[in-house]
Amino acid sequence: MNKKYTINMRSGASAVEGHGVLSAYYEMVNLVKELEDFEIHENSFGCADITHYHTVNPSYFLGIPWMKMKGKTVGYVHFLPETVDDSLHLPKLARKIFYRYLILFYKSMDRLVTVNPYFIEKLEAYGIEKDKITYIPNYVSSKEFYPLSSEEKKALRISYGLDPNRFTVVCAGQLQTRKGVIDFADLAGNLPKVQFVWAGGFSFGKITEGYTEISQLLQSHPENLFFPGILPREKMNDFYNLGDVMFLPSYGELFPMTILEAMCCGLPILLRDLDIYPKILFDFYLKAEDQTGFQQELLRLSQDPVYYSQAKEKSAKGHDFYNEAHVQTMWENFYKDLIREKVLDCHPGWLQALMPAKMK
Structure with missing residues (x-):
């Protein structure tokens, strides 16, 4: 049996109903569960080859150093300080603290994914290297949403x-x-x-x-x-x-x-x-x-x-x-790139030779 690499999806989006981050999480997770080379876990407390953070919970932030010792970390960029500003009315001090924390969370990731290429430059302006940022669009399943007569x-x-x-x-x-x-x-x-x-x-x-x-x-x-x-x-x-x-x-x-x-x-x-x-x-x-x-x-x-x-x-x-196959392939390639980086980081020489051909 071929080895399956593990991805742990961390999300606290379900704590609040009626927002796009939760919808995006459901669609994206269901899409990548179909990838044959990966085993998907949701909100597991264990380590994984890739830990993918969909929300920026403080409890997640505390565990990032440990997760990075065992694998790669990915942050999903659903908002920036300027977009939060237009959505929530926060006290000045709370806003200042949260914005600093948000950018620190993003900077602590190995890679970031944004759903709009427009925000790549915005993230660069916060001091995040462009090479760390990947654009992958949102996706919606036609099995869940379709026209009626x-x-x-x-x-x-x-x-x-x-x-x-x-x-x-x-x-x-x-x-x-x-x-x-x-x-x-x-x-x-x-x-x-x-x-x-x-x-x-x-x-x-x-x-x-x-x-x-x-x-x-x-x-x-x-x-x-x-x-x-x-x-x-x-x-x-x-x-x-x-x-x-x-x-x-x-x-x-x-x-x-x-x-x-x-x-x-x-x-x-x-x-x-x-x-x-x-x-x-x-x-x-x-x-x-x-x-x-x-x-x-x-x-x-x-x-x-x-x-x-x-x-x-x-x-x-x-x-x-924005069909299923197109977006699914983007995620598959992205995750495989991370696995290659993980192997090279740990053992540049001999372990790379043992990597399955389909992951190279």
Whole structure:
């Protein structure tokens, strides 16, 4: 039997519901479990050939020196200080301490993985060597997210208390200022013939940026705007299929899982025109710079069948581009490179000769 190398996935993301880091963890782990040369463990206390940290828990940080004695360490970069700043309202001292800790955690890793190449330069600016950073995009399984028939969609809309025949705009994400939920609500007020639905909540409670203002919005909003709250992951495919278009007016992202999930469900994608998107989404989406542009795009999508079909085709190309085999191969090559580094670090000569040919 061929030797299998061990990977220990460390994540505390499940402690909080309704956020993209948790979704990314589920998808990524399920994807790499299919790699034949690796044995995947989750939150094991033992050492492994590779320890992959998906979250930056202090308890993990204390064990890093020991894990590096036995194998290689990988850190998954889901956020940077500037992205946290726009999401959570932390006291000044706590923010300063956390940001220093976050960068120290990243610097302590043998390798880092970011889901957007845009952040490679950002990490370099914090003193992290570019050679340590690898770009591997997010991935969503078509087994979990897929389009439903028109009749099934209508039935779903009725079950959610929506008009089954009304053009419907959906979005999913935490309720925070950075995500653009206020803009989403304003557009609902400007487009009364369209129904808007936002799935998500205050995953981090009262420290969420914009908590007070958004709490007031939940109590008083246009009649065509709906907030079903945080939905369990197994309900999210149904949620996307409520919509005719996925509209995310966020002011800052890395690589939203919600975009890939909506693409899997066959929805056109409308986003704010941000610098981070072209390197990962190319021409797979529609974009606008402000509320006027968003309103024009949504009206055209709802009224022009040809334009709507073209937008769907863009989204479908994005879904095809981020296919399972492509992203899985990227992870396989990345992990095999780490194993080679591990062998060379321990025994540059004779042990390298014993390495299985498929790992060379």
